[in-house]
Amino acid sequence: MEQFASNFGLLLQFPVVNLKIVIDGVMIGALFALAAYGLALVWGVMNVKNLAQGDFVIAGGYICWWLSEKGLPALLGVPVAFLVMAGIGWVIYKVVIRRVIDRDLFTTLLATFGLAIIMAQMLNLIFGSDTQSVDLGYETLYFIDGFIDVPIAKLLGVLMAGSLAIGVVLFMKYSRMGQAIRATAQDARAARVLGINTDRVYAFTFSLNAAICGAAGAIIVMVWVIQPFYGITHSVRAFVIVTAAGLGNLPGVIAAGLGIGVLEQYGAHIFGIGYQQAIAVLLLLLVLIFRLLQQRRVRQSLQ
Amino acid sequence: MSAIIEVNKVSKSFGGVVANTDISLSVEKGTITGLIGPNGSGKTTLFNSIVGYHPIDSGSILFEGREISTLPVQKIARLGLLRTFQQTRIYGQMKAVDNMLISLPHRKMRFADAFGRNGPEQYERAEALLEFVGLYQKRFLRAGSLSFGQQKLLEFAMALMNEPTSLLLDEPTAGINPTLINGLIDRLRRANEEFGITLFVIEHNMRVIMNMADHIYCLAHGQLLAQGSPSDIQGDQRVIDAYLGAH
Amino acid sequence: MGKRAVFYLALIIFMIIAPFVFPVFKTQLATVWLMIIVALTWDMTGGQMGYNSLGNITFYGTGMYVAAVVTIALAYDVGEYTGSSGGGIYEFTDGQYFTGMFLGMLAAGLFCSVVAVVIGYITFGLRGPYFAIGTLGVAIAAGELVSNWDWVGGGQGIALPVYPGDFENGKILFYFLFAATGVALFLFLKWLYTTRFGAAINAIRDDEEKAEAMGIHTLQYKLATWAMAAFFVGVAGAISAFQLIHFEPLESAYQTINLGIFMVVCALLGGKGTLWGPVVGAILFHVFKEVTWTYLLGWQWVALGVLIVATVVYFEGGVVGWLMERKPHWFSLPAKADEAAGDDQS
Numbered sequence: 001m002e003q004f005a006s007n008f009g010l011l012l013q014f015p016v017v018n019l020k021i022v023i024d025g026v027m028i029g030a031l032f033a034l035a036a037y038g039l040a041l042v043w044g045v046m047n048v049k050n051l052a053q054g055d056f057v058i059a060g061g062y063i064c065w066w067l068s069e070k071g072l073p074a075l076l077g078v079p080v081a082f083l084v085m086a087g088i089g090w091v092i093y094k095v096v097i098r099r100v101i102d103r104d105l106f107t108t109l110l111a112t113f114g115l116a117i118i119m120a121q122m123l124n125l126i127f128g129s130d131t132q133s134v135d136l137g138y139e140t141l142y143f144i145d146g147f148i149d150v151p152i153a154k155l156l157g158v159l160m161a162g163s164l165a166i167g168v169v170l171f172m173k174y175s176r177m178g179q180a181i182r183a184t185a186q187d188a189r190a191a192r193v194l195g196i197n198t199d200r201v202y203a204f205t206f207s208l209n210a211a212i213c214g215a216a217g218a219i220i221v222m223v224w225v226i227q228p229f230y231g232i233t234h235s236v237r238a239f240v241i242v243t244a245a246g247l248g249n250l251p252g253v254i255a256a257g258l259g260i261g262v263l264e265q266y267g268a269h270i271f272g273i274g275y276q277q278a279i280a281v282l283l284l285l286l287v288l289i290f291r292l293l294q295q296r297r298v299r300q301s302l303q
Numbered sequence: 304m305s306a307i308i309e310v311n312k313v314s315k316s317f318g319g320v321v322a323n324t325d326i327s328l329s330v331e332k333g334t335i336t337g338l339i340g341p342n343g344s345g346k347t348t349l350f351n352s353i354v355g356y357h358p359i360d361s362g363s364i365l366f367e368g369r370e371i372s373t374l375p376v377q378k379i380a381r382l383g384l385l386r387t388f389q390q391t392r393i394y395g396q397m398k399a400v401d402n403m404l405i406s407l408p409h410r411k412m413r414f415a416d417a418f419g420r421n422g423p424e425q426y427e428r429a430e431a432l433l434e435f436v437g438l439y440q441k442r443f444l445r446a447g448s449l450s451f452g453q454q455k456l457l458e459f460a461m462a463l464m465n466e467p468t469s470l471l472l473d474e475p476t477a478g479i480n481p482t483l484i485n486g487l488i489d490r491l492r493r494a495n496e497e498f499g500i501t502l503f504v505i506e507h508n509m510r511v512i513m514n515m516a517d518h519i520y521c522l523a524h525g526q527l528l529a530q531g532s533p534s535d536i537q538g539d540q541r542v543i544d545a546y547l548g549a550h
Numbered sequence: 551m552g553k554r555a556v557f558y559l560a561l562i563i564f565m566i567i568a569p570f571v572f573p574v575f576k577t578q579l580a581t582v583w584l585m586i587i588v589a590l591t592w593d594m595t596g597g598q599m600g601y602n603s604l605g606n607i608t609f610y611g612t613g614m615y616v617a618a619v620v621t622i623a624l625a626y627d628v629g630e631y632t633g634s635s636g637g638g639i640y641e642f643t644d645g646q647y648f649t650g651m652f653l654g655m656l657a658a659g660l661f662c663s664v665v666a667v668v669i670g671y672i673t674f675g676l677r678g679p680y681f682a683i684g685t686l687g688v689a690i691a692a693g694e695l696v697s698n699w700d701w702v703g704g705g706q707g708i709a710l711p712v713y714p715g716d717f718e719n720g721k722i723l724f725y726f727l728f729a730a731t732g733v734a735l736f737l738f739l740k741w742l743y744t745t746r747f748g749a750a751i752n753a754i755r756d757d758e759e760k761a762e763a764m765g766i767h768t769l770q771y772k773l774a775t776w777a778m779a780a781f782f783v784g785v786a787g788a789i790s791a792f793q794l795i796h797f798e799p800l801e802s803a804y805q806t807i808n809l810g811i812f813m814v815v816c817a818l819l820g821g822k823g824t825l826w827g828p829v830v831g832a833i834l835f836h837v838f839k840e841v842t843w844t845y846l847l848g849w850q851w852v853a854l855g856v857l858i859v860a861t862v863v864y865f866e867g868g869v870v871g872w873l874m875e876r877k878p879h880w881f882s883l884p885a886k887a888d889e890a891a892g893d894d895q896s
Binding site for chain 3 (some may be wrong): 118277
């Protein structure tokens with residue numbers, strides 16, 4: 001307890017520490033937002049609440065880590081993870097998701113939970129349970145007498161996350177497939193009547209989601225750490241962000257992503273790094289309760 | 304004659320869309336009252352406001368003299384004010400007769416009663432009411448396997464099982480085979496006369512409502528357009544215009 | 551004697567002699583009963599009421615801790631006991647052990663019921679997947695909370711006294727405690743599902759909005775159902791605590807992705823929404839799990855994940871659901887051919 005209090009006191013004593021925490025939070029939050037955007041996509045288009053979301057992220061991270069272990073440039077890992085995860089996402093859609101998509105929502109939730117267990121355990125068997133990261137070997141920039149340190153690798157990560165997000169948004173807006181996806185999200189039956197092959201749209205959406213997560217994971221391994229069982233925490237974060245922001249609300253997803261990034265950094269500063277999962281889950285419960293109270297005011301339940 | 308449901312200056316909007324503006328009407332005890340209006344005129348919204356499905360923006364709603372606009376759905380239902388749904392709702396996986404038994408009036412039960420079983424009287428009553436709506440033969444079928452019209456009748460029978468003082472029916476004849484409509488009108492009348500249930504009915508079928516109702520309200524564009532006896536309404540130029548879209 | 555009576559009698563006899571006939575498998579058999587208990591209680595909300603919880607493990611873990619704290623508190627100061635973490639010498643008399651066990655089981659059940667009502671008051675406003683995710687969040691949060699609470703031993707966990715007397719006799723006692731709880735639960739549910747209460751929670755499953763519109767006290771029913779389920783899970787947790795002797799908060803008490811998800815899979819595998827489904831599912835699941843644990847060194851978890859996915863994707867109605875379709879007369883159901891499809895459950 002005293003430890004927590006003194007950590008908290010530090011924030012008041014040295015306001016510049018706050019600035020550092022916020023900058024760190026924003027940089028990592030951008031990556032959370034990316035994975036959450038993928039979740040919002042499959043949630044909105046296919047009504048699939050994917051509990052394996054975080055494991056897609058971690059899998060992408062391991063692809064990048066494996067490449068750099070093999071002596072290939074780590075930056076190459078981002079596009080490779082994107083493509084490989086797109087393939088894996090497509091297979092998972094064909095084998096599992098397609099068969100549960102019309103069933104009740106708990107079925108899809110549980111099926112993806114099963115997938116999450118399979119993926120985490122396989123990563124564990126293949127890569128071992130140690131935490132891993134990739135060091136890009138770039139310099140670190142220092143500001144304000146060295147109080148604020150901004151590794152160039154992190155800046156690069158944010159930049160890549162941003163350009164990927166812009167790319168996906170432009171794709172959704174202007175390409176034929178993007179338009180088909182948005183049409184299906186609005187009304188799948190009408191889209192089918194108008195000749196859109198919704199099965200293909202779903203397959204594409206799900207593999208696009210896996211690809212986005214994979215790329216996010218590849219960036220995360222360069223700026224942070226991964227471990228086979230960190231997936232569930234990433235899934236929880238994605239759920240927090242989407243639940244807080246609502247579907248089809250891209251600015252909301254970004255804001256919530258950055259918000260949870262900053263809040264987690266504050267939590268890690270005050271309570272220590274060991275509380276990471278606890279903080280993510282606590283945020284989930286807070287967001288659910290908040291949304292619940294909001295709905296209760298109009299006498300509805302959160303569904 | 305006294306009013307059992309009194310709606311005073313009720314307004315309701317969703318976001319920017321105004322569904323009901325300053326609607327005032329009253330339903331007399333023991334009567335059949337009709338509510339008509341073109342599609343999108345706010346009839347179902349008004350029903351939802353009365354049964355507490357959503358809070359209203361302003362105004363008041365009294366049931367037997369008691370303010371109910373602040374109460375949630377279950378509490379209003381337990382006061383004896385019940386509704387049926389436009390998109391019929393029944394318990395699909397249960398047998399028709401079980402659908403009836405679960406509709407016993409919960410307001411008259413203590414919590415401990417939930418741990419009892421239904422006796423022969425309850426079964427008799429459930430079967431009598433199924434007979435009343437013509438579903439006796441189907442009583443052991445899964446409710447979800449009944450046709451839409453039969454589900455509608457089952458929902459009506461479930462509502463009667465609940466012994467309400469007042470029943471709000473949302474388009475009871477929609478989707479029902481036209482040859483069965485006369486039978487349904489007769490049953491609604493009997494429910495009103497024999498069981499003493501006040502009926503408040505949304506209906507698109509003019510023949511049905513003109514035949515049945517003692518008093519009719521007409522909504523258009525979320526506002527009360529006209530009211531009166533069926534013959535008044537039939538002769539009202541404003542109502543005719545509203546339906547023809549001239550309004 | 552009817553066929554049914556013979557069947558039940560044979561079952562009861564098998565239950566009683568099983569630990570003596572298969573002495574090596576005493577603990578395994580006890581675990582099967584544990585799985586049956588958690589699967590049946592999960593099905594109370596998941597199968598019968600349509601509320602799919604992923605957080606029932608909260609009650610299991612809480613039951614374990616309540617039993618441990620009650621037993622220790624009868625003889626010593628709990629903070630000192632856990633603070634010494636095995637350093638001090640603490641002895642329990644037979645009387646203290648068995649009083650602790652009895653009171654611990656009772657307290658665990660009752661406390662978990664209260665917890666269920668408190669948590670349920672909030673989480674039952676969540677529907678469908680939100681309820682599942684919300685309860686999962688509660689379970690993870692509860693585990694994290696307890697593992698940082700030094701008074702109950704923090705992340706180290708807590709140790710209970712060892713069964714006084716012959717170790718093997720202890721195993722038999724735990725088997726019969728689980729079996730008795732399981733049988734009591736089964737008979738209780740067999741009765742409950744035929745009352746108006748059972749019909750009401752089925753109505754909530756089929757269409758909750760309709761149930762509300764018909765004036766059913768939906769929240770009361772939901773809280774009562776979960777509280778009853780929590781009672782039995784809490785008792786099962788208490789027995790597990792004595793059986794395990796020492797347990798950790800995350801690995802054995804609040805084991806979200808082990809037992810927490812197994813119970814769901816058991817119920818689905820056997821057929822949710824039926825009385826026998828969770829029982830059959832629990833037995834099959836445990837056999838599958840033990841076989842994979844023995845023969846698929848390292849890959850057992852992947853196999854379990856595959857089983858989960860395969861069960862939900864390809865085996866919708868579970869074993870009992872499948873039998874109901876094939877042999878409707880066993881369940882005195884009308885044959886499927888008489889009914890047109892028209893399930894309006896979403």
